[in-house]
Amino acid sequence: MTNSDINRLKDKAFQFFGIFCTFIGLVVLAIFLFDIILEGAARIDWDFLTSLPSRRASRAGILTAWVGTLWILVLTTIIAFPLGVAAGVYLEEYSTKNRLNNFLEINIANLAGVPSIIYGLLGLEIFVRQMRLGGSLLAGALTLSLLILPIIIVTTREAIKAVPRSIRDGSFALGASKWQTVWNQVLPASFGGILTGIILALSRAVGEAAPLIVIGALAYVPFTPSTPLDEFTVLPIQIFNWTSRPQEAFLTNAAAAIIILLIITFMLNGLAVYLRNKQQKKIKW
Amino acid sequence: MLNFKLTSVKLNAAVLLGATVLFSACGGGNNGEEANGEVTGSIQIDGSSTVYPITEAVAEEYRAEAPDVKVTVGVSGTGGGFKKFTRGDIDIVDASRQIKPSEDSLAKANNISYIELPVAYDGLTVVVHPENNWVKDITTDELKKIWEPAAQGTIKKWNQIRPEWPDQEMHLYGPGVESGTYDYFTEAVVGESGASRGDYTASEDDNVLVQGVSTDVNALGFFGFAYYEENQGKLKVVPVNDMDDSNGAGAIAPSLETVKDGSYAPLSRPLFIYVSSKAAANEAAVDFVNFYLDNAGELSQEVGYIPLPDEMYKEQKQKFEQFATGAQK
Numbered sequence: 001m002t003n004s005d006i007n008r009l010k011d012k013a014f015q016f017f018g019i020f021c022t023f024i025g026l027v028v029l030a031i032f033l034f035d036i037i038l039e040g041a042a043r044i045d046w047d048f049l050t051s052l053p054s055r056r057a058s059r060a061g062i063l064t065a066w067v068g069t070l071w072i073l074v075l076t077t078i079i080a081f082p083l084g085v086a087a088g089v090y091l092e093e094y095s096t097k098n099r100l101n102n103f104l105e106i107n108i109a110n111l112a113g114v115p116s117i118i119y120g121l122l123g124l125e126i127f128v129r130q131m132r133l134g135g136s137l138l139a140g141a142l143t144l145s146l147l148i149l150p151i152i153i154v155t156t157r158e159a160i161k162a163v164p165r166s167i168r169d170g171s172f173a174l175g176a177s178k179w180q181t182v183w184n185q186v187l188p189a190s191f192g193g194i195l196t197g198i199i200l201a202l203s204r205a206v207g208e209a210a211p212l213i214v215i216g217a218l219a220y221v222p223f224t225p226s227t228p229l230d231e232f233t234v235l236p237i238q239i240f241n242w243t244s245r246p247q248e249a250f251l252t253n254a255a256a257a258i259i260i261l262l263i264i265t266f267m268l269n270g271l272a273v274y275l276r277n278k279q280q281k282k283i284k285w
Numbered sequence: 286m287l288n289f290k291l292t293s294v295k296l297n298a299a300v301l302l303g304a305t306v307l308f309s310a311c312g313g314g315n316n317g318e319e320a321n322g323e324v325t326g327s328i329q330i331d332g333s334s335t336v337y338p339i340t341e342a343v344a345e346e347y348r349a350e351a352p353d354v355k356v357t358v359g360v361s362g363t364g365g366g367f368k369k370f371t372r373g374d375i376d377i378v379d380a381s382r383q384i385k386p387s388e389d390s391l392a393k394a395n396n397i398s399y400i401e402l403p404v405a406y407d408g409l410t411v412v413v414h415p416e417n418n419w420v421k422d423i424t425t426d427e428l429k430k431i432w433e434p435a436a437q438g439t440i441k442k443w444n445q446i447r448p449e450w451p452d453q454e455m456h457l458y459g460p461g462v463e464s465g466t467y468d469y470f471t472e473a474v475v476g477e478s479g480a481s482r483g484d485y486t487a488s489e490d491d492n493v494l495v496q497g498v499s500t501d502v503n504a505l506g507f508f509g510f511a512y513y514e515e516n517q518g519k520l521k522v523v524p525v526n527d528m529d530d531s532n533g534a535g536a537i538a539p540s541l542e543t544v545k546d547g548s549y550a551p552l553s554r555p556l557f558i559y560v561s562s563k564a565a566a567n568e569a570a571v572d573f574v575n576f577y578l579d580n581a582g583e584l585s586q587e588v589g590y591i592p593l594p595d596e597m598y599k600e601q602k603q604k605f606e607q608f609a610t611g612a613q614k
Binding site: 216237 | 331334337338340341342344345348355357358359360361382458489490491492509511512514515516582587588589
């Protein structure tokens with residue numbers, strides 16, 4: 001065997017190793033999905049989506065849970081979107097290399113790695129107690145906004161970085177100010193990437209139970225919230241609650257609720273992919 | 286075009302934000318008012334996840350009775366629930382153990398008096414794998430020998446407990462140290478709440494313990510009665526002998542009757558709700574608690590617990606009535 005044969009063999013071996021690694025994740029995901037759908041799909045019907053929680057598994061529904069989840073999604077978007085994008089634009093376009101900005105950057109990177117329950121404790125003290133919001137939707141959304149802000153900031157910066165220098169230079173050459181350049185050129189060009197980041201961050205927020213339990217989100221809420229100051233529950237809490245019940249039928253309910261949560265997450269992810277593709281087609285430099 | 290799009294998204298966001306602020310300004314709470322003779326108001330409950338199914342069932346039934354009362358139930362755990370209760374944040378706390386002296390003094394410091402009402406029993410059930418043919422019963426002394434802190438690393442085999450049991454490893458499964466079930470078991474068996482060996486498989490989710498014991502021939506575990514009842518085919522219950530013949534002779538297995546009449550000792554534990562004086566001054570809460578005590582017997586059994594004897598519910602109602610009249614003065 002010549003040297004190049006051995007190298008080619010190594011190459012092939014690595015290729016198979018890579019495929020193997022990719023499949024581990026996919027197979028685990030497939031087994032999980034299959035198991036959940038097998039157990040829960042038959043339980044999903046209109047009643048399940050429109051009923052209140054109940055001690056009888058067959059009558060229990062997730063109305064308040066999914067409505068709560070949607071409220072949290074919308075409120076979190078409203079809060080986290082402008083803050084995250086503005087912070088990203090500042091750090092990427094305006095900040096100069098100095099100690100303060102260095103400090104900010106390191107801490108944002110650190111925040112992205114803080115466990116979610118810590119954000120729950122922070123939210124409990126600041127939003128629930130100091131600002132006296134109680135265990136309300138607004139307190140929950142503010143807490144989750146903190147949780148996903150670092151992700152939004154980082155993805156916004158990456159998206160802005162991907163805009164070529166020449167576009168900015170062209171804009172400046174035509175006499176545009178910094179703000180005009182950012183608003184009319186940089187942001188529109190990077191908007192697809194920014195949106196993708198926000199939606200991926202939101203699909204993380206949608207799955208959180210721990211920080212919301214800490215701030216006082218409930219398990220049994222017999223009414224759908226009508227204002228951001230109402231108490232609420234969300235799908236992950238309902239799922240968590242059902243999986244710890246002794247009766248088999250509640251486990252089936254949990255599986256069905258997981259499917260609904262997965263559908264919400266997949267829809268968000270699908271939206272992210274769609275928006276990115278649409279954006280990529282539009283931009284031709 | 287792109288530019289326009291961005292602006293319109295921003296605009297929408299701004300409008301929504303404005304609406305949010307407006308909504309928040311309107312969203313005030315109303316408490317304990319009476320309209321057209323119907324009881325209205327809101328009742329906040331939080332606490333133990335063990336007691337939660339009973340309270341959920343009662344709240345669900347109470348909705349038919351008084352649709353205008355907003356009852357909400359959280360599951361922060363007994364400790365978390367008491368923390369909120371002693372700050373005056375909630376009206377009723379679900380508790381799988383009695384209030385601790387430290388929690389009691391917190392309540393006093395915040396001027397909150399309360400009443401403790403037992404609502405049902407749970408029988409902590411000792412189980413082994415169904416193919417385990419050697420364990421027919423167990424004494425509380427033997428349980429202590431297995432679970433006490435000194436057993437860590439030394440008691441590892443079945444024949445160390447009884448010589449006729451096989452020379453095989455013993456694998457232990459039990460609830461995590463945060464749970465009220467663990468507190469009660471260690472108190473009843475070892476004699477000190479929270480004292481046990483650390484080298485056992487612990488889970489806060491009793492379904493995981495069921496899974497563990499039902500797949501391990503050498504397993505011994507304990508958890509709430511409902512989890513045994515729902516999985517009888519996969520588990521074998523171990524009758525417990527407390528060596529005290531005055532409350533039933535010999536080893537006794539947990540069941541509806543033996544827990545209710547107190548012969549399944551010492552592993553029957555009461556589950557409680559605690560009602561604050563602030564809540565007892567609120568008509569909706571008084572109505573709800575009375576409804577709770579009237580229906581807890583039937584509903585607790587439906588969700589897998591064991592009701593108190595009827596006369597005990599009556600006693601609790603009288604006790605509560607006195608407390609409520611005191612609180613309303």
